[in-house]
Amino acid sequence: MVHISDGILAPWLLGSGWVITVAILAYALSKMKIDDVPKLSVITAAVFVASLIHIQFGPTSVHFILNGFAGVMLGVLAYPCIFIALTMQFFLFQHGGLTTIGINTVNIGVPALVSYLIFRTGTGLSIRTKVGNTKHRMVLFGAIGGGLAVMLSLAFVAVELITTGEQFLETAVLVVGTHIPIIAVEAIFTGVIVGFFATVAPDLIHKR
Amino acid sequence: MKAIRNLSVFALVLILCMTLVCLPASAHRVVVVGQVHEMQVMAYYGGGAPMVDANVEIYAIKNGQEELYLTGKTDAEGLFYFEPKIGVSEYRAVVEATGHKGEEFVNLTAGAGVAGAEQEGTGLPLMQLFAGFGYLLGIAGIAMLLKARKMEK
Missing domain, CATH: 2.60.40.1120 (Carboxypeptidase-like, regulatory domain)
Incomplete structure (x- = not known):
């Protein structure tokens, strides 16, 4: 659902998608250090494969996106991760389209960055809450980030589809409705993985 | 009178012959149209x-x-x-x-x-999957090379 195909959106939308994508890519890659590359590759492999895991739900089939997970794990580097994953998904699985890689990266990558911000702000909070220790907070905000990123992506797609004449509310309800299991599963998945890394290898989680 | 009778018998025979000859081949051209219905x-x-x-x-x-x-x-x-x-x-x-x-x-x-x-x-496109991992390894290698070169400078 989040991979928009060729020939649906207007050229100005595709163009602005590419402009935003190139700008964020340039920024993210300038921030990249050599130590980040292996982790970036592994997460990219996960995001690349995730779209093959389908869940049949109601009338549509939905697949994993894992953009929130990428955001939490990689920070700003989630953007190049998603760009590479989407490019490979197009060339190897014919998911989405060639001209839409720019806008699709915006749709999936920007929510990943948002989920990273939420995660970073959430785990950095020094307020004493019931979820006191850092690991619990990481699990909680990882889960929030994982679920929210998918929802945001769907909202982006629904907004863009208005320009093609689809009814926003109808599309948004349909798209979000069919993705409820994905949102739930990705939230749980991200929370659990972040909890696991917080215990086993805290360095792997992006903190900056 | 006799000539007329002979002529009519002849005409009758002629018509009969023509009918007999023509019977097997219908006068209509047969056109068969194959149409895909759906x-x-x-x-x-x-x-x-x-x-x-x-x-x-x-x-x-x-x-x-x-x-x-x-x-x-x-x-x-x-x-x-x-x-x-x-x-x-x-x-x-x-x-x-x-x-x-x-x-x-x-x-x-x-x-x-x-x-x-x-x-x-x-099913799962296994070949493409492995190809994807291969590309990723390549991209990672190139990225590390470039970054390493920058560090050397």
Whole structure:
């Protein structure tokens, strides 16, 4: 659902998608250090494969996106991760389209960055809450980030589809409705993985 | 009188002969027209799930010119049926549902693209998967090389 195909959106939308994508890519890659590359590759492999895991739900089939997970794990580097994953998904699985890689990266990558911000702000909070220790907070905000990123992506797609004449509310309800299991599963998945890394290898989680 | 009778007998015989000769071959030219009554369009996502309630546009292609022929929606199994136009054997079917779009050229004289549909398996594309991992390794290698070169400077 989040991979928009060729020939649906207007050229100005595709163009602005590419402009935003190139700008964020340039920024993210300038921030990249050599130590980040292996982790970036592994997460990219996960995001690349995730779209093959389908869940049949109601009338549509939905697949994993894992953009929130990428955001939490990689920070700003989630953007190049998603760009590479989407490019490979197009060339190897014919998911989405060639001209839409720019806008699709915006749709999936920007929510990943948002989920990273939420995660970073959430785990950095020094307020004493019931979820006191850092690991619990990481699990909680990882889960929030994982679920929210998918929802945001769907909202982006629904907004863009208005320009093609689809009814926003109808599309948004349909798209979000069919993705409820994905949102739930990705939230749980991200929370659990972040909890696991917080215990086993805290360095792997992006903190900056 | 006799001449007239002879003539009429002759005419009768002639008519009889003609009828006998002509009987096996009918006077009408037989034209057999084979018509395909219904075409089926099947739309599914990679992985094999049908595209339900998707918008379908059928374009008829005649002499290289395309014109919108029919529009409709797929059913619960991702199927859409339409009656072909007489004299048009090439069609382009475009199926679209919430941002997903696919198209297929259908040629009645060339086996209706079934071969293509069968080739696209519904299982995991293992080859592409491994190819993807290979590309990733390559990209990672190049990225590390470039970064390492920058560090050396």
